[in-house]
Amino acid sequence: LRLRKAETMSRLSARQWQVTFDSLSEGIGLLDEHGSILRCNRALSELTGRRYSELEGNLLRDVLQQSLKIKIGPSNPDVPRTRVELESPDQRWFVISTDRIMDQDGLPSGNIFVVSDVTATKRTEEALKLSERLAATGRLAHSIAHEINNPLESIINLLYLMERSDNVEELRSYIAQAMAAIERVSRITKQTLAFYRESTTPVGLNVGELLDSVISLHGPQLASRSISVRRQYDQEAVIEGFPSALQQALANFVANAIDASYRGGQITLRVSRSSQWNNSQRPGVRILVSDNGLGIPPEVRKRIFDAFFTTKGTKGSGLGLWLSMGTIQKHSGHVRMRSSTRSGSSGTCFSIF
Numbered sequence: 204l205r206l207r208k209a210e211t212m213s214r215l216s217a218r219q220w221q222v223t224f225d226s227l228s229e230g231i232g233l234l235d236e237h238g239s240i241l242r243c244n245r246a247l248s249e250l251t252g253r254r255y256s257e258l259e260g261n262l263l264r265d266v267l268q269q270s271l272k273i274k275i276g277p278s279n280p281d282v283p284r285t286r287v288e289l290e291s292p293d294q295r296w297f298v299i300s301t302d303r304i305m306d307q308d309g310l311p312s313g314n315i316f317v318v319s320d321v322t323a324t325k326r327t328e329e330a331l332k333l334s335e336r337l338a339a340t341g342r343l344a345h346s347i348a349h350e351i352n353n354p355l356e357s358i359i360n361l362l363y364l365m366e367r368s369d370n371v372e373e374l375r376s377y378i379a380q381a382m383a384a385i386e387r388v389s390r391i392t393k394q395t396l397a398f399y400r401e402s403t404t405p406v407g408l409n410v411g412e413l414l415d416s417v418i419s420l421h422g423p424q425l426a427s428r429s430i431s432v433r434r435q436y437d438q439e440a441v442i443e444g445f446p447s448a449l450q451q452a453l454a455n456f457v458a459n460a461i462d463a464s465y466r467g468g469q470i471t472l473r474v475s476r477s478s479q480w481n482n483s484q485r486p487g488v489r490i491l492v493s494d495n496g497l498g499i500p501p502e503v504r505k506r507i508f509d510a511f512f513t514t515k516g517t518k519g520s521g522l523g524l525w526l527s528m529g530t531i532q533k534h535s536g537h538v539r540m541r542s543s544t545r546s547g548s549s550g551t552c553f554s555i556f
Contacts, residue, residue, distance in 0.1 A: 230318035234301070238262050238314075247318060263316060273297060288321070296325040331526070351392075354384035405443040410474045410488050411436035413446065417454045418472075421461060430464050433471045440474045440488045444534050452527035456492040456553050459524070462515070463496035463551060470494050479537075479556060487536070493552035498544035507540075531555060 224231055230247030232240050240259050248255060251270035258266060267273050273289045286300045301316045361381045368374055411434070418425070418432055425432065460470045470493070477489035499507065506512045508528045531538055542551040 232258075232263075232316055233304070234263060234314040234316055236313060238264065240266065241313065250318060250320060267297075267299070267318070271295070271297065295320065295322045297321065328529075351388055354387045357381075357384045405445060408442055408444050408446055408449065409438070410440045410442060410490060411438060413450055414453060414457075414472050414474065414490070417450060417457050420454070421457060424461050425470075428461070428464065429467045430461060431469045433469055435471070435473045437475045440476050442488050442534070445530075448530045449534065452530040453490070453492075453555075455523040455527045456555070460492055460494040460496070460551070463498075464494050465496055468495050477556065485535075487556055490555040491552060492555070493550060495550040498549035499540075499542040499551055500544055504540065504542060508538075 224242075224244035225246075227244060228246055230244065230250045232243030232247055235241055239262050243255065243258050247258065251258065251266060253266070253270060271291050272293070273291045286298065288296065288298050290296050298319045298321050299316065300319075301314050304313045304315055358381050361377045361384070365374055365377045365381075368377070414434070414436075424430075457470070457472075464470060471491065473489075473491040473493075475489050477487060479485040479487060503514060508524050511525075528538060537556050539554045540551065541554075543549050
């Protein structure tokens with residue numbers, strides 16, 4: 204009788220386990236020490252288009268490769284505590300996570316895995332990125348128009364003077380000034396094109412030059428509010444990265460510093476070769492963007508990198524710093540911030556590695 208009762212309880216426990224797992228929307232299951240599927244839920248069956256009998260007993264990586272066409276190395280996801288994000292040939296995105304299961308004696312007894320289809324999330328993120336890039340285009344359009352209009356007006360005036368001058372030395376002077384104005388227009392055009400043309404592979408970037416291109420695009424805003432820019436660059440500070448994405452990320456930090464600055468304030472930009480903050484001592488480049496403006500209130504600081512959070516009302520999308528953080532993380536970087544709202548010593552400093 205006790206044996207039959209134990210068997211009944213065991214079957215009940217197994218059914219309860221299956222019902223619980225089948226109620227979850229993500230593909231979940233158990234792996235043995237070799238990475239073979241011991242048990243799985245309905246979501247994994249639906250995700251892969253296979254019956255339970257076609258899943259259980261097979262290696263997880265083989266199932267994923269055959270059913271979802273995604274390739275994973277031999278160490279993923281068989282090794283505990285892994286999380287990988289993978290794209291299939293049909294442009295679907297999946298996140299695969301595993302973790303070790305310990306028995307009551309604290310010994311490993313297998314792995315649990317989770318397979319999530321994050322395609323919708325990825326597409327939403329890409330749409331948000333495109334939206335922010337278009338918004339950035341609009342914000343910079345006024346600045347670029349002013350930057351180009353000034354040298355164009357100079358060229359028109361110089362042509363007018365050249366038409367009415369018979370003095371060779373005067374003509375040479377006018378031509379030299381016109382050439383300088385044309386070079387300025389050309390430089391602004393190239394910087395603008397670089398801002399929105401992304402390379403497909405990382406390239407060598409001088410970080411100081413990248414910051415200079417950002418500052419040149421914000422020239423009118425700085426001039427209209429008499430904000431000075433102090434620059435301290437290590438000219439040997441070079442990284443491998445994507446210029447367009449990094450330029451937009453840095454532009455968000457600079458634009459926020461301008462918005463936070465008082466009239467006649469100062470923004471300081473520092474670039475230096477450095478090492479990662481943790482114990483890895485990984486070499487890289489540190490960028491400091493600081494201002495002596497309003498400062499960020501304590502209740503706001505913890506949310507400034509959240510998507511859609513903004514203190515600028517209808518003028519802000521709340522995506523700038525969120526996307527900037529994503530770009531920096533894509534370059535294996537990190538951001539720290541210090542800020543003060545105290546009268547006489549207010550301001551904010553972003554430290555980007």
